[in-house]
Amino acid sequence: MTDVQGRALAMLNRVAQADWPDRLKLRKPFEKLIYSGSRASFRLAAERTAKQGKVPRKSDPDALFDLSLSDEQRMLVDMLDGFATEVLRPAAHDADETASIPAELLNQVQELGLAYYGVGEVHGGMAGERTTVTNALIAECLGKGDLSLGAALLVPLSAANCIRRWGSPEQQERWLPAFVGEETAPLMALAVGEPVLMFDPQQLATKARRKGGSYLLSGEKCLVLRGLEASHLIVAAEAEQGPALFIVDASAKGIERRADPAMGLKAGGLARIRLKSVKVPAENRLAAEHFDYRCFVDHSALAWCALAVGTGQAALDYVTTYCNERTAFGEPISHRQGVAFMVADIAIELDAMRLMVWRACARAEQGLDFQRETYLARLLCTEKAMKIGTDAVQLLGGHGFTKEHPVERWYRDLRALAVMAGGLHL
Amino acid sequence: MNLETPKKFRSLVTQAHQVAANYFRPISRKYDKAEHAYPKELDLLAALLDGMNAGSPEAVGATSASKRKSAAQEEGVRNGGNLSACLGVMELCWGDVGLLLAMPRQGLGNAAIAAVANEEQLQRFGSTWAAMAITEPGCGSDSAAIRATAVKDGDHYVLNGEKIFVTSGERADAVVVWASLDRSLGRAAIKSFVVEKGTPGMTVTRLEKKLGIKASDTASISFNDCRVSAANLLGNPEIDAQKGFAGVMETFDNTRPLVAGMAVGVAKAALDRTRELLKKACRFDYARPLLAVSHAEATLYRLEAEWEAARLLTLKAAWMADNKLPNSKEASIAKAKAGRVANEVTLKCVELAGALGYGEDELLEKWARDSKILDIFEGTQQIQLLIVARRQLGKSSSELK
Numbered sequence: 161m162t163d164v165q166g167r168a169l170a171m172l173n174r175v176a177q178a179d180w181p182d183r184l185k186l187r188k189p190f191e192k193l194i195y196s197g198s199r200a201s202f203r204l205a206a207e208r209t210a211k212q213g214k215v216p217r218k219s220d221p222d223a224l225f226d227l228s229l230s231d232e233q234r235m236l237v238d239m240l241d242g243f244a245t246e247v248l249r250p251a252a253h254d255a256d257e258t259a260s261i262p263a264e265l266l267n268q269v270q271e272l273g274l275a276y277y278g279v280g281e282v283h284g285g286m287a288g289e290r291t292t293v294t295n296a297l298i299a300e301c302l303g304k305g306d307l308s309l310g311a312a313l314l315v316p317l318s319a320a321n322c323i324r325r326w327g328s329p330e331q332q333e334r335w336l337p338a339f340v341g342e343e344t345a346p347l348m349a350l351a352v353g354e355p356v357l358m359f360d361p362q363q364l365a366t367k368a369r370r371k372g373g374s375y376l377l378s379g380e381k382c383l384v385l386r387g388l389e390a391s392h393l394i395v396a397a398e399a400e401q402g403p404a405l406f407i408v409d410a411s412a413k414g415i416e417r418r419a420d421p422a423m424g425l426k427a428g429g430l431a432r433i434r435l436k437s438v439k440v441p442a443e444n445r446l447a448a449e450h451f452d453y454r455c456f457v458d459h460s461a462l463a464w465c466a467l468a469v470g471t472g473q474a475a476l477d478y479v480t481t482y483c484n485e486r487t488a489f490g491e492p493i494s495h496r497q498g499v500a501f502m503v504a505d506i507a508i509e510l511d512a513m514r515l516m517v518w519r520a521c522a523r524a525e526q527g528l529d530f531q532r533e534t535y536l537a538r539l540l541c542t543e544k545a546m547k548i549g550t551d552a553v554q555l556l557g558g559h560g561f562t563k564e565h566p567v568e569r570w571y572r573d574l575r576a577l578a579v580m581a582g583g584l585h586l
Numbered sequence: 587m588n589l590e591t592p593k594k595f596r597s598l599v600t601q602a603h604q605v606a607a608n609y610f611r612p613i614s615r616k617y618d619k620a621e622h623a624y625p626k627e628l629d630l631l632a633a634l635l636d637g638m639n640a641g642s643p644e645a646v647g648a649t650s651a652s653k654r655k656s657a658a659q660e661e662g663v664r665n666g667g668n669l670s671a672c673l674g675v676m677e678l679c680w681g682d683v684g685l686l687l688a689m690p691r692q693g694l695g696n697a698a699i700a701a702v703a704n705e706e707q708l709q710r711f712g713s714t715w716a717a718m719a720i721t722e723p724g725c726g727s728d729s730a731a732i733r734a735t736a737v738k739d740g741d742h743y744v745l746n747g748e749k750i751f752v753t754s755g756e757r758a759d760a761v762v763v764w765a766s767l768d769r770s771l772g773r774a775a776i777k778s779f780v781v782e783k784g785t786p787g788m789t790v791t792r793l794e795k796k797l798g799i800k801a802s803d804t805a806s807i808s809f810n811d812c813r814v815s816a817a818n819l820l821g822n823p824e825i826d827a828q829k830g831f832a833g834v835m836e837t838f839d840n841t842r843p844l845v846a847g848m849a850v851g852v853a854k855a856a857l858d859r860t861r862e863l864l865k866k867a868c869r870f871d872y873a874r875p876l877l878a879v880s881h882a883e884a885t886l887y888r889l890e891a892e893w894e895a896a897r898l899l900t901l902k903a904a905w906m907a908d909n910k911l912p913n914s915k916e917a918s919i920a921k922a923k924a925g926r927v928a929n930e931v932t933l934k935c936v937e938l939a940g941a942l943g944y945g946e947d948e949l950l951e952k953w954a955r956d957s958k959i960l961d962i963f964e965g966t967q968q969i970q971l972l973i974v975a976r977r978q979l980g981k982s983s984s985e986l987k
Contacts, residue, residue, distance in 0.1 A: 223588040224665045225905055230587075293587050358877050454873075480979060500975035500986050501968075507978045508919050512895035515902060519589040526588070535872035536891040543888075 223526075227518070233294055240301035243272065244470075248305025249566075255309055255427035256569050259419075269313050274298060275339040278320025283336040287324060292459070292525040295321065295586040296466040296517060303470025306566075307573035308427040310467050311584060315386050318463065318585040319348035322394055325585075326405060326456060328447040335407070348407070349390035351381035351433055352460065352582020361396070361403075361457045361581045366435065368397040368404060368445075375399070375445065377406060377438045382420055385583040387431025394446075395435065396453070396582060403453040405446040414438040424572030428583075456585070458534040459524070463584035465517045465537050468545040468577050471570050472510045475552040478567060479503055482556055502551050509544040516540050521586065542578045549574035589898060592665045595673050602674045605631065606681025606851075611949075614682045617801035618952050622793050624757060625688055625801055632690040636713075668840060668904040672847040676897070679851025680858075683956045684801030686848065693754055694718040694841055694964070695762040698778060701837045702821040711780055717758035719749035719807060727969045730773040734765040734809065736819075743779060743819065745787070745812040751963070755805025756790045759783050763809070767825060775825050780818040787812030798955030835914075842917040842964055843903040849928035849960040850897045856935040856953045857893060861886060863939050882938055889931045896924040915977040922970035925961035932957040 229237065251265055277294060279285025298317070302310030320339045324332060339345045354365050366379025377397050387393065393408045393415075410417070420432035483494035483503060493499045520533035549571040553560035560567045591599060609631055617625050678686045686692065695716030703711060725731040734747025745765055755761060760782045768775040781788055787810050794804040816823070861870060868883035876884045903920040906913035932954040936943040943950040961967050976986050 222593050223590070224592045224663050225590065225669060225901060226588050226663045227902060227905060228587070228663060358875065360875050360878060362873065476978075484979060494975075494979045494981060495986055497968075497972070497975075497986075500979060500981075501971045503978055504922075504971040504975035507915075507974055508899075508923050509895075511902075511916075511919055512899055512923060515589065515898035516891070516895055518587060519898060522587045522589050528590075532872045533894075536887070536894050539876060539887055540891040540895055 227515075229297070233297055236294065237297055237301055240298060241304065243268075244301050244305030244310075248302065248309050249474075252306035252309055252427070252566065252569065253563070255306070256424075257426075257563075259421065259426040259429065261309065261312055261427055261429070265309075265313075270344060273340070274313070275316045275320050275345060278317045278324060279336050279340050280324055280332070283324075283332060284340040285320070285336070287321075290525040291321075292462070292521040292586050293518065296462060296521045299463050299466035299584075299586065300470040300473070300514075303467035304474045305470075306427070306474075307467050307471040307570060307576075308425045310470065311425060311464075312386055312428045314463065314467070314584050315349060315390075316345055316347065318350060318460075318583070319394060321459070322350060322405070322456070322585045323407075323446070325459070326446040326448045326451055328449075331407075331443075331446060346391045347386060347389060348392040348394055349384050349387045349410075349431070350394045350396075350460070350582045350585060351384045351387060352396040352457070353381060353383050353580065355380060355382040355432070359581065362454070364396055364398040364403055366395065366397040368399040368406060368440075370400060370442070373442050375406060375440045375442060377408065377414075377435045377440055379435055381433040381435070382430075383422060383425070383580065383583070384420070384431045384433055385425070385428045387433055388417055388419060388429050390431075393433065396456075399445070404451075405453075405456065406440045407444040407446070408435075408438060408440050412438050412440070423575055424569065425576050425580075454531065457581065458520075458531060459586045460582050460584055461534055461538045462517060462520055462524070463586045464577055464580050465513070465541040466521075466586065467584075468541050468574060469510065469514045469517055471574060472506070472513060472545055472548045475548050475567065475570055476503070476506045476510055478565075479506065479552050479555045482565075499555065502555060506548050506551060510548065513537075513541045513544050524586075538577075545574045545577050589901070591673065592669075594665070595670050598670055599673050599677055602677035603680065606678050610678065610681030610685045614685070614801075614949060614952070615946070617684065617688075618798075619800075621795060621800040622803060624803075625685060628685065628689055632692070635689070636691065664908050665905070666908040668843065668907040669901065672843055672900055672904040675844055675847040676851040676854070676900075679848040680855045681851075682801065683848050683852050683960070684799035687753055687799055687802035688757070690757075691715045693758065694844075695758065695760070697841050697844070698762050698837045699780070699820065701840055702778065704821065707780070707817070707820060711760065714780075714782075715754070715757075715759045716780065717752050717754045717761045717805075719752045719755065719761045719763045721749065721751040723748055723750055727966055729764065730776070732764055732766055732776055733769070734763065735769065736765040736767055736777065736779060736814075738767070738816070739813070741816045742813045743816060745779065745781065745809040745814060748806070748808050750806045751794070752805045752807055753802055753963075755807050756793065756803055761788070761807060762820070767823075771825055777823065778820045779814050780820060781809075781812060781814050785812055785814065797958055798952065799959055838965065839914050839917045840907055842921040842970075843900050843907065843913075845960060845964040846896065846900040846903070846917075846920040846924035849924035849957065850893065850900055852953050852957050852960070853889075853893050853896070853924075853928040853931040856932040856950055856957075857886070857890060859948070859950060860935040860938050860943070863942065885934065885938060889934055892927045893931055896920070896927040899923050915974055918965070918970040918973040918977075921965060922967055922974065925967055925970070928957045929961050 247268060251262055255261055276286045278287055280287050299314055302313055320336060323335050352361055353359060356365060368375040368377050377395060379397060390410050393410050395406045395408050396403055397406060414436040415438055416434040418432050420430045422430055480503060483499055484492050486493050516537035520530045520537045523530040523533055552567040553571050556565055556567055559565055613625060613627055693716060695718040698718060699711050699716055720729055722733055736743040736745050745763060747765060752761060760780050763779045763781050764776055765779060766775045767777055789808050791806045791808050796804060864882055868880060876887060899920040903913050903916040906916055936950050936954045939950055942948055
């Protein structure tokens with residue numbers, strides 16, 4: 161218990177030393193969050209002591225249908241909403257233009273300690289038993305600031321989630337503490353997608369061949385988020401018994417990296433990575449007892465969907481203001497059904513996307529099967545998010561086509577939903 | 587957070603599904619063919635439902651959607667009558683929408699009574715089968731333009747006007763009629779009255795022949811100097827410019843999720859049957875990318891995703907009503923989404939099943955006809971979009987017309 165409180169104090173201390181939370185009026189919500197985080201952990205620890213020896217329960221069979229957020233989730237959302245509006249949105253245009261993330265922003269995010277939500281309490285983090293919905297809410301908030309920056313900033317949390325969920329106890333012990341340490345954690349990028357037509361993450365062309373105490377990895381990965389700057393890669397490759405994940409030193413012999421610029425996700429620092437017989441120690445193969453590659457892929461898809469829900473919300477808010485302010489023929493264009501109905505449809509489909517994503521995430525964290533729900537959520541989000549992106553540009557007309565407004569960037573970014581595999585992990 | 591059907595409603599869902607499968611489905615085609623014939627099988631079922639509802643606080647059917655909260659304040663999240671009614675209606679309409687609409691005492695008139703009646707009226711009309719009469723020949727979606735009038739005369743009101751599209755208008759024991767106390771005062775002066783069957787001056791003038799939901803009768807009713815006791819005016823008789831019409835409209839916050847639930851039910855019927863028919867041609871394992879499966883399989887996945895979205899939006903609107911959260915926007919979102927999705931799903935399923943789907947040996951073509959009304963009554967798609975848009979954009983009905 162003292163550990164947990166100490167951890168919260170350490171985090172608070174780091175934020176206390178920074179000045180940006182004051183500048184951005186974020187200190188209050190942030191302090192509240194840390195307080196509640198420590199309190200929640202306190203309560204959890206107490207509950208655990210009381211119920212020692214019991215098997216952790218799966219889902220609560222008496223649970224009511226409930227769409228409300230927990231107090232902690234609500235505070236987290238409040239805090240990240242502010243961060244998205246005050247910090248991410250203003251930085252997004254330049255990050256897209258220069259295809260890079262400002263160093264100051266990276267520092268701020270480090271101080272926010274998002275990776276704590278990916279690391280279990282035993283390793284110094286705050287991830288409890290049920291984390292998927294909270295992770296989705298984090299992604300949604302960041303996506304509301306900017307999809308591309310949001311994705312880039314989620315990479316450390318994603319890597320931590322991935323190792324916590326799919327690593328053996330030894331692997332967790334080895335890799336996870338760094339994510340919540342004083343020093344900046346090593347950046348680990350998740351490399352799954354491959355540059356082939358009709359790519360199927362279940363049919364990987366990248367192969368891992370066992371040779372003595374090592375694996376030899378060969379293949380090509382594309383659109384790897386922050387793949388250029390990463391010190392390590394978590395690579396999905398077909399091994400002898402199906403797909404597996406390997407933690408690979410990015411500077412290992414046989415790895416060739418280059419920029420892989422695309423339509424959008426510019427701030428994501430996308431990389432094309434070629435692996436030629438890259439030697440990886442066998443102990444770097446993620447080896448959780450219940451390793452489930454398909455489930456890994458689903459957690460990734462849900463992360464992208466949650467980001468898109470956030471960006472969809474940003475688009476809805478933006479066109480709502482714009483259509484009320486823009487006048488034509490003597491009145492706001494929002495007074496015309498042709499315009500107003502497009503806005504209504506955005507509101508409807510956005511709500512639909514959000515519920516589909518929440519349901520899949522809630523099932524995942526309850527230990528229920530969520531393959532079908534994820535498949536359908538991704539399908540719906542892919543289609544509706546792009547429709548929202550294109551309608552947002554349409555509603556702004558010629559102005560929407562220019563870089564004066566963020567909608568053209570969201571349009572480019574939202575197309576990514578259909579093609580991204582991996583990269584993130586809730 | 588949890589978006590699964592709560593355990594306490596699971597037996598209700600199973601029961602409703604049994605009724606749909608074993609009671610509605612076998613007579614579905616019969617009453618599609620015999621339009622205007624009363625499905626007498628429903629009497630027994632209605633009695634059974636009444637019995638079930640009397641014995642259980644969580645009732646199936648329309649009236650439970652707007653049951654007032656019990657006096658005792660409950661702590662925390664609530665799953666109540668709105669959610670259970672939606673879940674029940676979804677299952678029953680998986681059986682047959684027309685038969686559900688024809689069910690005695692389950693109509694929207696009963697939902698209106700349950701929503702706005704005072705305690706005395708609840709007692710008096712609680713077991714009355716009530717139909718709902720809003721639409722007129724010259725006014726559909728624009729219910730504020732109602733021309734039917736009610737003039738106070740002693741302790742009676744005198745009703746005059748024409749009503750059309752009254753579901754079960756001939757079969758029901760009573761009709762809830764919307765009429766204006768003073769047409770110069772606009773929406774605020776519109777009140778609803780319970781007019782019992784056989785009241786002099788009320789005549790059923792015709793029954794419609796329709797595209798679908800033929801098991802459910804749709805009547806035209808004319809009122810000529812029809813005298814109704816003043817005690818039959820539902821709710822407050824005062825004309826309150828602030829609240830008046832809004833009070834009447836509140837019924838919709840409870841009934842729109844129900845109609846959305848009907849849409850979800852009929853769409854599920856079509857999806858289930860089409861998957862059954864195509865099971866040899868498709869895998870339905872939710873495993874391969876959409877690009878890599880057959881067009882038929884991909885189409886069914888897409889329809890299923892749309893259906894699931896409509897279902898969740900419907901449950902959300904009902905859940906909000908149960909928890910006393912303002913849900914006008916969400917009720918319209920659910921109705922808009924479910925209405926258009928049900929229509930698309932049922933029509934596409936006919937296409938996917940080809941000649942088999944179009945022929946009368948299957949029920950797919952019937953469901954594709956039945957679903958159309960769900961995107962029309964209780965507010966058309968376009969009316970729902972208007973409501974959602976006004977809320978989203980912060981516009982009044984005079985700004986965004």
